[in-house]
Amino acid sequence: MKKVLLLTDVNFWERSSGNRARIYSLVEFLSKHVNLTVVNTGPAPENIESLLRTEFKSEFHVLEKIKYLNSNGYGRRLQKLLKNRQFDAIIIEYIHSSYFLNFLEDDGAKIILDAHDIISDRTRDFKQFNYQGALYEMSEKTEIEILNVYDHIIAICEPDFEKIKKMTGSDKARRGPHSATTVLHPFRSCVKNIVFVASAYLPNADAINLFLENCWTTISEKYDVHLNIYGSVCGLIKTNGYQQVSLNGFVPEINDIYKEADIVINPVRFGAGLKIKNVEALANGIPLITTPHGARGLEAGINDAFLIADNPQEMIGAIESLISHPEIRRKLGKQAHEFIKDRFSPEKCFSPLLGLFK
Numbered sequence: 001m002k003k004v005l006l007l008t009d010v011n012f013w014e015r016s017s018g019n020r021a022r023i024y025s026l027v028e029f030l031s032k033h034v035n036l037t038v039v040n041t042g043p044a045p046e047n048i049e050s051l052l053r054t055e056f057k058s059e060f061h062v063l064e065k066i067k068y069l070n071s072n073g074y075g076r077r078l079q080k081l082l083k084n085r086q087f088d089a090i091i092i093e094y095i096h097s098s099y100f101l102n103f104l105e106d107d108g109a110k111i112i113l114d115a116h117d118i119i120s121d122r123t124r125d126f127k128q129f130n131y132q133g134a135l136y137e138m139s140e141k142t143e144i145e146i147l148n149v150y151d152h153i154i155a156i157c158e159p160d161f162e163k164i165k166k167m168t169g170s171d172k173a174r175r176g177p178h179s180a181t182t183v184l185h186p187f188r189s190c191v192k193n194i195v196f197v198a199s200a201y202l203p204n205a206d207a208i209n210l211f212l213e214n215c216w217t218t219i220s221e222k223y224d225v226h227l228n229i230y231g232s233v234c235g236l237i238k239t240n241g242y243q244q245v246s247l248n249g250f251v252p253e254i255n256d257i258y259k260e261a262d263i264v265i266n267p268v269r270f271g272a273g274l275k276i277k278n279v280e281a282l283a284n285g286i287p288l289i290t291t292p293h294g295a296r297g298l299e300a301g302i303n304d305a306f307l308i309a310d311n312p313q314e315m316i317g318a319i320e321s322l323i324s325h326p327e328i329r330r331k332l333g334k335q336a337h338e339f340i341k342d343r344f345s346p347e348k349c350f351s352p353l354l355g356l357f358k
Contacts (some may be wrong), residue, residue, distance in 0.1 A: 001033075001034055001035045001299045002034045002035065002089065002357040002358075003036075003037070003086070003087045003088050003089075004034040004036050004037070004087060004088060004089045004090075004091065004357060005026065005028060005037045005039065005082075005087040005089070005090045005091070005109075006030070006036065006037070006038045006039070006090075006091045006093070007039050007078070007090065007091070007092050007093065007097060007100050008023060008025075008038070008039075008040055008041070008092075008093035008094075008097065009040065009041040009093070009094075009097055010023055010026045010029065010040075010093060010094075011040070013048060013051075014050060015252075015254075016076045016199060016231070016232060016250050017201065017231075017232070018178075018199065018275070018276030018277060019116055019276075020175075021276055021280070022116065022156070022178045022276055023093055023114075023138050025178060025179050025180075025346065025349075025350075026114070026176075026350060027058075027095075027229070028054060028056065028272055028346070029155075029179070029346045029349075029350040030058075030350070031056040031057060031058040033354055034354070034357060035058075036056070036058040037057065037058065037059040037060075037061070038052070038058065038059070038060045038061070039060075039061045039062075039063065039078060039081065039086070040060070040061070040062050040063070040267075040342075041062075041063050041064065041069070041074050042062040042063055042064040042065050042066075042068075042347050043062075043064060043065055043066055043067060043068065044065050044110075045065070045120060046065060048060070048062060048065075049061060049062055049278055060266070061081055061126050063077040063078060063081070065342040071099040074099075074100075074355075075099065075100065075102060075103035078103050078104075079102060079103045082104070082105075082226050082355075086107050086109070087107075087109045088109060088357050088358075089109055089110040089112055089356060089357040090104065090110070090111050090112065091112045091113075091114055091154075092111070092112070092113055092114065093114050093116070094115070094116055095113060095115060095119055095138070095143065095146055095147070096119075096136055098113070098146050098149070101149065101316055103138065110151045110152065110356055110357065111149070111150050111151050111152075111197055112150060112151060112152045112153070112154065112356060113147070113150045113152070113153045113154065113155050113158065113336065114121060114154045114157060114176070115147075115153050115154060115156065116156055116271040117156075117160075117271075117272035118143070118160055118163055118164070118167075118271055118272060118273075119136070119137070119138040119143055119272070120138050120139055120140035120142075120143045120273065121134070121139055121163070121272050122272035122273075123139075125138040125270040125271060125272060126202075126270065127205065128210060128270065129269065129270050131169070131202050131206075132285075134202050135202075140167070141199070143167070144167045144168065147164065147167060147168050147172070147212075148168055148170075148172075150172060151169070151172065151356075152172050152173075152174050152356050153172050153173050153174065154174050154175075154176035154353065155173050155174065155175055155176065156176065156177055156178060156273050156274045156297070157177060157273060157274040157291065157296060157297025157298075158175070158297055158299075159296055159297060159339065160273065160274075160297070161173050161174075161175050164344065168188060168311030170272070172227075174352065174353065174356065176349060176350060176352070176353050177274060177279075177297065177343075177344055177348075177349045178274055178276045178279055178284075178344065178346055178349065179345060179346040179349040179350060180279045180283035180340055180344050180345075180349070181345075181346075182283045182284075182285070182337050182340050182341045182345075183255060183258070183283065183284050183285070184284075184285045184337055185258060185259045185261075185284060185285060185286070186259075187326075187329075187330055187333065188262055189326040189342055190225060190262075190326075191223070191225055191262040191263060191273040191322065191323045191326075191329075192224075192225060192262055193225070193226055193228050193260050193261055193262050193263075194219075194225055194227050194228070194261075194262065194263045194264075194265060194319065195227075195228050195229075195257060195261040195262075195263070195264050195265070195286075196208050196211075196228075196229045196230070196233075196264070196265050197230045197231050197254075197257060197264070197267065197277050197280075197281075198229075198230075198232075198266075199231050199232050199233060200231075200234040200235055200236055200270070201233070202236075202272050203268050203269065203271035204231075204233045204236075205233055205236035205237065205270065206268075206269060207266065207267045207268040207269060207272070208229060208237055208267070209234060209236075209237060210267065210269070210312075211265065211267045211312075211315065212227075212237070212238070212240070212242055212245070213332070214312035215267075215315050215316050215319075216245070217242070217243075219316060219319055219320070220242070220243050220244045220245075220291060222320075223320075223323055225244065225323065226244045226245075226246065227242075227244060227245045227246070228248055228257075228261075229245065229247050229248060229259070230248045230249070230250070230251055230257050231249070231250055231251075232249070232250055234247040234248065234249050242265045243297070254280060254284075255284070257323050258280075258281065258284035259284075261281075262282075262286075262287075262289050262329070263286070263288075263289065263319065263322050263329070264281040264286045264287070264288045264289070265288075265289050265290070265315070265319070266278055266288065266289075266290040266291070266294045267289075267290070267291055267294070267309070267315055268290065268291055268293055268294045269291060269293060270293060271293070272317065273296075273297075274296065274297040274298070275290065275294050275296065275297075275298075278290055278294055278295075278298060278306070279340060279344055281336075282284065282298075282301070282305055282306060282336040282337070282339060282340045283336075283337070283340040283341075283344070284337075285333040285334065285337035286333055286336065286337055287306070287307075287322055287329045287332040287333050287336070288305075288306035288307070288332075288336060289306065289307045289309055289315060289318045289319060289322070290308055290309075290310070291308060291310060292308055294308070294310050300339075300343070301335075301336070301339045304333065304335055304339070305332070305335050305336040305338075305339035305340075307322075307332070307337060308343075
């Protein structure tokens with residue numbers, strides 16, 4: 001079997017955000033098809049290496065479990081760990097971890113970036129909505145220079161794939177969307193629970209706070225429905241006395257959320273990449289309403305697998321339509337399930353990446 005090394009600073013085992021779920025899915029798939037070694041920078045729980053080795057039957061290492069180090073500190077520990085070891089391919093998660101390249105031996109391994117987002121695009125988006133400086137930023141020129149160091153770049157959605165091809169002027173880009181396992185839950189003809197699931201990421205907080213401000217009172221005064229909000233985003237929400245709203249925090253088992261959901265919303269206005277929470281909602285066969293931005297990378301499913309709303313009035317109208325027409329919800333949920341099954345299974349998303357390791 002091919003030997004593959006994956007380097008990340010993301011505590012993916014928690015699966016409490018889209019990027020964590022994405023890396024977890026990739027690790028799960030690779031562990032079944034290659035001889036996989038995963039190195040995480042840490043900090044991390046003391047027993048996490050043994051737990052992950054048992055779960056994935058692969059090799060896991062944490063560089064520092066207690067405190068944060070600078071890039072040189074992590075790099076030196078990585079060099080020591082990998083001394084005299086060779087790999088067919090090395091995957092680096094996120095462009096900001098490209099400093100690892102300075103500490104790797106040139107032994108002929110394919111060097112692959114799992115990009116997740118195009119950071120220069122995200123930088124522009126955040127500035128447009130007055131969130132500049134909230135996350136690390138990068139110019140397109142700098143990003144192009146770094147991308148061109150890699151042998152291959154994994155793009156998480158089709159728009160990013162096309163953009164990376166243009167940025168590098170080459171065939172470095174490879175498609176590698178987020179995968180999801182499909183589940184069908186019992187259908188309820190009466191809508192009781194509208195659900196929003198998100199991590200504490202600024203575009204998520206922006207989305208749900210604006211929804212509460214501009215949409216929720218209209219919905220809650222007209223219908224006997226509840227808005228259930230899950231995830232670490234709950235710490236960033238301004239409830240302001242809104243009625244029929246529950247902040248539930250992080251729930252480890254995602255199926256426990258979706259089995260109670262009648263409609264899922266994601267009114268996100270900006271960000272980057274593929275909206276993994278949308279993929280997960282669709283995989284669970286739940287009617288989804290999102291925005292044109294939220295549909296990025298899922299365009300083939302618009303008005304078939306899910307609905308889009310471009311402003312508060314359209315969002316209210318879409319919710320009211322789904323509440324009033326159970327037959328539309330049933331059909332939309334079934335088509336959502338089939339959409340993910342056909343296009344976003346682990347095999348469809350990740351099998352093409354195995355060819356990069358030859």
